[in-house]
Amino acid sequence: MHFFVTGCAGFIGSNLTDRLLQDGHTVSGYDNFSTGLHEFLTLARKNPNFNLITGDLLDRDLLTHSMKNCHFVFHFAANADVRFGTHHPNKDLEQNTIATFNVLESMRANNVKQIAFASTGSIYGEAPITPTPETAFFPTQTSLYGASKLAAEGLIQAYCEGFNFQSFIFRFVSILGERYTHGHVFDFYHQLLKNPDNLLVLGNGKQRKSYLYIQDCLDAVLCAVLNAKEKVNIFNLGTDEYCEVNDSISWICDYLKLSPQKKYSGGERGWIGDNPFILLDCTRIRQLGWQPRLTIQQGIMHTIQYLHQNPWVMEMRS
Amino acid sequence: MHFFVTGCAGFIGSNLTDRLLQDGHTVSGYDNFSTGLHEFLTLARKNPNFNLITGDLLDRDLLTHSMKNCHFVFHFAANADVRFGTHHPNKDLEQNTIATFNVLESMRANNVKQIAFASTGSIYGEAPITPTPETAFFPTQTSLYGASKLAAEGLIQAYCEGFNFQSFIFRFVSILGERYTHGHVFDFYHQLLKNPDNLLVLGNGKQRKSYLYIQDCLDAVLCAVLNAKEKVNIFNLGTDEYCEVNDSISWICDYLKLSPQKKYSGGERGWIGDNPFILLDCTRIRQLGWQPRLTIQQGIMHTIQYLHQNPWVMEMRS
Numbered sequence: 076m077h078f079f080v081t082g083c084a085g086f087i088g089s090n091l092t093d094r095l096l097q098d099g100h101t102v103s104g105y106d107n108f109s110t111g112l113h114e115f116l117t118l119a120r121k122n123p124n125f126n127l128i129t130g131d132l133l134d135r136d137l138l139t140h141s142m143k144n145c146h147f148v149f150h151f152a153a154n155a156d157v158r159f160g161t162h163h164p165n166k167d168l169e170q171n172t173i174a175t176f177n178v179l180e181s182m183r184a185n186n187v188k189q190i191a192f193a194s195t196g197s198i199y200g201e202a203p204i205t206p207t208p209e210t211a212f213f214p215t216q217t218s219l220y221g222a223s224k225l226a227a228e229g230l231i232q233a234y235c236e237g238f239n240f241q242s243f244i245f246r247f248v249s250i251l252g253e254r255y256t257h258g259h260v261f262d263f264y265h266q267l268l269k270n271p272d273n274l275l276v277l278g279n280g281k282q283r284k285s286y287l288y289i290q291d292c293l294d295a296v297l298c299a300v301l302n303a304k305e306k307v308n309i310f311n312l313g314t315d316e317y318c319e320v321n322d323s324i325s326w327i328c329d330y331l332k333l334s335p336q337k338k339y340s341g342g343e344r345g346w347i348g349d350n351p352f353i354l355l356d357c358t359r360i361r362q363l364g365w366q367p368r369l370t371i372q373q374g375i376m377h378t379i380q381y382l383h384q385n386p387w388v389m390e391m392r393s
Numbered sequence: 394m395h396f397f398v399t400g401c402a403g404f405i406g407s408n409l410t411d412r413l414l415q416d417g418h419t420v421s422g423y424d425n426f427s428t429g430l431h432e433f434l435t436l437a438r439k440n441p442n443f444n445l446i447t448g449d450l451l452d453r454d455l456l457t458h459s460m461k462n463c464h465f466v467f468h469f470a471a472n473a474d475v476r477f478g479t480h481h482p483n484k485d486l487e488q489n490t491i492a493t494f495n496v497l498e499s500m501r502a503n504n505v506k507q508i509a510f511a512s513t514g515s516i517y518g519e520a521p522i523t524p525t526p527e528t529a530f531f532p533t534q535t536s537l538y539g540a541s542k543l544a545a546e547g548l549i550q551a552y553c554e555g556f557n558f559q560s561f562i563f564r565f566v567s568i569l570g571e572r573y574t575h576g577h578v579f580d581f582y583h584q585l586l587k588n589p590d591n592l593l594v595l596g597n598g599k600q601r602k603s604y605l606y607i608q609d610c611l612d613a614v615l616c617a618v619l620n621a622k623e624k625v626n627i628f629n630l631g632t633d634e635y636c637e638v639n640d641s642i643s644w645i646c647d648y649l650k651l652s653p654q655k656k657y658s659g660g661e662r663g664w665i666g667d668n669p670f671i672l673l674d675c676t677r678i679r680q681l682g683w684q685p686r687l688t689i690q691q692g693i694m695h696t697i698q699y700l701h702q703n704p705w706v707m708e709m710r711s
Binding site: 160161164165168173176179180200210211212214215216217219221222223225228229230232233237238307347348 | 482486533536544555
């Protein structure tokens with residue numbers, strides 16, 4: 076098959092691209108390199124079945140032209156910066172909501188009918204039910220990021236009804252592993268590299284978070300795309316556990332053999348819109364036969380090893 | 394108080410404007426007259442407390458400038474055309490989602506912190522539960538209109554969390570009464586005026602729909618704004634009944650003393666995205682003391698009388 080991958084140079088998008096190419100597919104990858112890295116495409120670019128388009132999703136003409144002859148779209152490009160949403164509210168609107176609209180319109184122009192979309196557990200806001208299932212309640216948004224992803228989901232669903240598309244919508248917990256470049260684990264590692272004696276923790280450190288290892292995430296995505304048959308297929312993706320921010324700190328410190336002085340900014344939330352407890356009910360995707368291979372702790376260890384072995388990633392992000 | 398009303402020349406917006414002025418408030422009304430009518434503002438324009446700004450919500454500079462010194466925003470402007478969403482998908486995105494973003498950003502620039510928003514029962518899609526309560530399940534969008542309103546709701550909620558706004562979100566059933574200019578009742582009346590012998594009905598006529606009379610709607614909106622105290626306040630607004638499309642046809646025909654030949658396009662749905670059963674659970678707003686004064690049948694009769702007495706409305710919409 077010929078896949079179109081938006082955000083092909085991003086953390087998840089580049090790993091997905093490698094996986095699809097490895098499975099023998101053709102991939103047209105689209106990225107504006109605003110946060111994506113050329114280094115993440117080193118392997119893909121050696122593959123004759125890979126075609127890179129450098130472009131922005133707000134450039135609908137280029138997008139529509141680039142999607143020609145593709146069969147299926149993985150829309151994985153996004154502004155993934157949850158924490159600083161209130162600093163620049165237009166960013167989530169443009170790069171998540173309007174970008175998704177452009178992807179859908181380009182699909183319509185090219186008669187491409189299937190889309191897989193990287194949504195987020197953040198759309199549940201502060202969920203009244205944990206573990207949170209896909210259908211349990213009408214959520215209230217607590218972040219511009221969550222709101223923009225909810226808007227994108229709604230658009231995709233309306234296109235399924237109105238234009239006979241089929242969609243696979245994935246509500247991720249935080250994903251980590253090789254090429255991971257932002258979030259708690261990255262921040263802690265980054266701080267400790269610069270100053271091994273002190274660590275600033277946003278919130279009280281007791282926020283309960285869920286993580287999923289990137290290769291487990293991709294297994295789940297491909298399992299769903301192969302097996303789910305509804306018009307709109309929505310899946311939570313995570314492990315069945317959570318950890319406290321303090322747990323991940325102690326695992327990282329153990330690995331690095333450090334005992335920094337911890338300073339907490341205090342409060343249940345690390346920032347406005349931070350969610351103090353994320354745990355998704357992933358029964359639905361498990362019923363298709365998927366299960367994660369790594370625990371949260373193992374996923375964090377893989378991530379720290381990767382960052383340790385690839386110091387250039389830290390340098391590029393600093 | 395000094396209110397800012399978007400869509401002040403529309404069906405609901407103009408009735409709201411009249412009500413606010415009648416209650417002694419000052420109103421700055423904003424409309425681009427794409428569907429609003431100057432005739433609906435005849436009363437308002439005689440009031441020295443009314444100030445009309447002709448502008449588009451996509452013109453953020455004008456919007457921000459116009460909102461100066463206002464205390465509270467009623468955001469009632471919208472593309473309200475549910476049925477033809479798939480004919481021009483950009484319209485819902487621009488006039489509902491992006492327009493709402495612009496309203497929120499203009500509020501932020503003017504330090505206005507309270508917003509009432511005209512949302513819709515359409516965001517529930519084809520609800521698995523009827524009567525449908527505000528919080529019962531995560532909806533799936535079946536129309537671009539619903540998707541765009543859901544996106545707007547999400548944005549408003551995120552601004553409440555991120556920028557300390559307070560919001561009043563109203564999920565309306567179909568509203569009718571004086572100045573009503575589109576929807577089933579309008580279409581049937583319009584058809585029968587042109588040809589009293591034949592009536593084309595989209596779907597099988599058995600779609601179950603809910604309607605609320607405009608003055609009852611405004612009572613509920615003002616009741617909520619005065620009494621609801623949460624950061625995000627969401628209310629379904631409707632009566633506790635529904636009627637079949639066939640019921641409304643027979644009431645209209647009785648009123649007009651006509652017995653047209655009915656032709657049905659067939660199917661459970663009148664068009665792609667049409668919802669075969671809309672009934673909202675309005676317990677929450679009733680708990681604040683509100684109740685509707687007119688039944689659905691009485692609301693439809695008021696509407697037909699209004700259209701009968703104001704033939705210019707039909708002419709302008711034909």
